[in-house]
Amino acid sequence: MNFDSYTLTKIAKNDKYTTYDLFFGPNHPGMNGNFGYVLDMVGTEINNVRINAGQLHRGFEKLMERRGWVQNLTLVPRICVMDPDPNEVTYCMAVEKIMNVEIPERAKYLRTITLEMSRLTSLLISIGGAGASLGLYTIMHWTMADRDKVLDMFEWLTGGRVYHIYNIPGGVRRDTPKGFLEKLYETMEYLESRLPDYDSLLFENPIIHKRLKGLGPVTKEEARKTGLSGPNLRASGNALDIRKDAPYAAYSELEFDIITQEEGDAFARALQMRLEYEQAIDLIKQAIKKMPEGDVHANLGNLGMLKVNPGEAYAKVESSKGEFGYYIVSKGEKKPYRVSVRGPSLPAGFLWATKHLPKMKIDDVAVWMGTFGICAPDFDK
Amino acid sequence: MALGEKSISSPLSAIKNLFKKPVTVRYPNEELEVYSEKGVSERFRGVHSNDMAKCIGCGSCERICPVNAIVMTLPEGSEDTRKQYRPKIDYGRCCFCAFCVDVCPTVSLKMSKEYDFTSAAPMKLRDGEEVKFVMDEFNYLPTDKYDDNPGYVTGKKKKVLG
Amino acid sequence: MNITELLKDLNSRGLEAEKICDGEIKVIANKDNFITHLHYLQSINYEHLANINGVDYIDENEFEVVYQIYSYTDKIHIIFKVRIPREKPVIQSIVDLWEQAQFYEREVHEFYGIHFEGNKDLSPLFLEDWMDLPPLRKDFDTERFSEIVMGSMRNGGKK
Amino acid sequence: MQIINYADEERRQEDNRKLWDKVTAYFRSRSLWMLHYCTGCGAMELPPIMTSRWDIERFGIVPMATPRQADILLLTGYASTNTMKRIIRTYEQMPEPKWVIAFGSCTVNGGMYWDSYNTVNNVGEYIPIDITIAGCMPRPEAILDTMVKLMNMVKSGDAKAFQKYKDNYGYYKANQDKLFARTAPVLESASLKYVHNETEGSEQ
Secondary structure, three states, rough: OOOOOOOOOOOOOHHOOEEEEEEEEOOOOOOOOEEEEEEEEEEEEEEEEEEOOOOOOOOHHHHHHOOOHHHHHHOOHHHHOOOOHHHHHHHHHHHHHHHHOOOOOOHHHHHHHHHHHHHHHHHHHHHHHHHHHOOHHHHHHHHHHHHHHHHHHHHHHHHOOOOOOOOOOOOOOOOOOOHHHHHHHHHHHHHHHHHHHHHHHHEEEEEEHHHHHOOOOOOHHHHHHHHOOOHHHHHOOOOOHHHHHHOOOOOOOOOOOOOOOOOOHHHHHHHHHHHHHHHHHHHHHHHHOOOOOOOOOOOOOOOOHHHOOOOOEEEEEOOOOOOOOOEEOOOOOOOOOOEEEOOOOOOHHHHHHHHHHHOEEEEHHHHHHHOOOOOOOOHHH | OOOOOOOOOOHHHHHHHHHHHOOOHHHHOOOOOOOOOOOOOOOOOEEEEOOOOOOOOOOHHHHHOOOOOOOEEEOOOOOOOOOOOOEEEEEEOOOOOOHHHHHOOHHHHHHHOOOOEEEEEOOOOOOHHHHHHHHHHHHHHHHHHHHHEOOOOOOOOOOHHH | HHHHHHHHHHHHHEEEEEEEEOEEEEEEEOOOOOHHHHHHHHHHOOOOOEEEEEEEEOOOOEEEEEEEEEOOOOEEEEEEEEEEEEEOOOOOOOOOOOOHHHHHHHHHHHHHOOOOOOOOOOOOOOOOOOOOOOOOOOOOOHHHHHHOOOOOOOOOOOO | OOOOOOOOOOOOOOOOOOOOHHHHHHHOOOOOOEEEEOHHHHHHHHHHOOOOOHHHHHHEEEEEEOOHHHHHHEEEEOEEEEHHHHHHHHHHHHOOOOOEEEOOOOOHHOOOOOOOOOOOOOHHHHOOEEEOOOOOOHHHHHHHHHHHHHHHHHHHHOHHHHHHHHHOOHHHHHHHHHHHHHOOOHHHHHHHOOHHHHHHHHHH
């Protein structure tokens, strides 16, 4: 049966009023976060797109110039709400690079564990969100409930559910509580046991295949050149990962392969997230097994009055959405002179939106955003 | 199983979930049971509690506070010496980072497991009075009221800050 | 190309290149011909532009535009810096080299008031109806602004 | 356990509502629909309470996509100037009776963004707030507690902040204008601004 002659687009094209503006976000059920596109529509087809950003702009980079080195640690996790720990670690790594400090082995492993746990929480939102934006709310209910299991572990380790403020220049703030690692291992096994359910519901679902395959393709070269990073880059066939290229924390001591997909479309990106989720579980298990004993913090004197010697550094971390980079300039004062944040979502959220959205159907926008893992606060800052 | 080859009875597999323990925590009637005690974790960063006898009024917490939430104030009825000042915390600013707990030299400032801190201004207040009312209620001088329910506490040995 | 070869190569091209730490170098270029150097870097596989950001050196009365460039093959990160005078902050756009630069330049333009010649769309991205100094400049006092417009108050105490 | 007793004696006026009003208020309190609008980072705790772990539907609270069908507006955390504009617009679109919950410290006294040039310090100056909850961000339990309190307030007829918006509109409008309808730069330093000749047109 051919419905084409009845589509809104056809009707609209015959009508006088061919185009209209549709505000997709900030208040839209398909929009994740307080961010929006203004879509110039013909019927259900998108003609043109304008970006409506800035609803989450707080002026982080200005505020960080006004607070001390350690005090800034409370600000940085707020840059990405879904995935806060890469921000803390990147900021600490940049400070440690300028100060030329080596952190203790156990702190490295604890950082790895928090980073991977944070990746789990973020990927669970992304996977659930990708399902929910196609109307499959069951997967959202499952992933959010499982994400709370990871958040429970975070709360036990750090005291906060969402904002942990656990990493600090020189290591981490506290050692693990008694019985934590065993319980974390159990939680990881539980999460692994849930994977077949996710697969049968989402990734083996013929509807998902039909909706996602071929949506928003990115070729291998384009992905490298336009600044995409993380899962989006690897979903297009580039075997590139900061954890391998410039190892930080304890990643050089853990065994893992870079997962890639070839197609570069929305389904490949969603599948990439799912596979990286499994990899993160495996990495946490390895880190728990290899966890050494010892100090968790290198002595840097009174951290509250920390002064960082003049210099500059760029540190980067592979977060669940891609490369988080912090460029810090120090002038030897109690406060940083300049902190500049590179969020992973900007190339996808801005540049690829202007490339992909025109000629796309309105129903695909939400899931297109979901598979790219666009997180508004990290480019709004 | 390959795509689209599922058995016609596969929807029945949902029945197995009937016999599992529900994920839902029916909160007001039932509390979270994950940690050794019911409720929030043992390191939870909640509302502050301050041992007034132990506190020496040094002001370390005021200096480390990243958000200018802590102000050293003189509690009513105490003589005006430096040692008598106690931290007063503005929960309209506080970001619950627990740097003040980490930095406290006498381990008097702690965080408790209390998290429910709400305020509703009376209806008759208007012209910005209701905003001031809420701000005043959120300005709280921590006492040892919640000392029996400690959350995030840093012992003297484990110090990273300070 | 490893890091010493790269440093030698860049120095021979009249750039001030310096190693910061493993896998990271900083390069200071001239505002008149930095585009040719970026062209060259792109041709030797420095294909990832991670960020463009500004720094306000108010004491030296200069702005600095910093390009964060990375090579996936060499695994070297370059902090590529260009200084421009504060009075007339104009610099050439690199939209032709990297497409995403369009948005990074828009951001720098909004927060520092630096004009990028060749970028077609420099309209504000984040702030609506902004009439004051670009906010990330050092001479913009955010606390005073917040006090006047939003009525924020310092809670006593020194900072 | 609660620290501040929201229902202080002054709030408890004589209950002289008609029986019909009491019955409506009771049923209303059991079907509050909240607007699904993530204004700030506190919205990160909304998915857990909306989904199976904490399941806010037990209280009859359902996320709703459009302001026209919503009863509760949640201000989840800081509100930047741009968001505040949209919040006010959303709030004015909601039909009465409507209630506002401000959560997170940022809505009370600026929170950690108190000196930021783009965030509002006291949300209560721009729209009337029924109940405020501290925390950065508040736990799901705390949000559920607040919801129960709001339900009780709706039932007893205490939550009537939306009437204040009509009675006292001048005050709210003056504050909103101060924030949005600026016609001149605020700080004197704006005179230092360098405007490139060619961009002058496109910047406006």
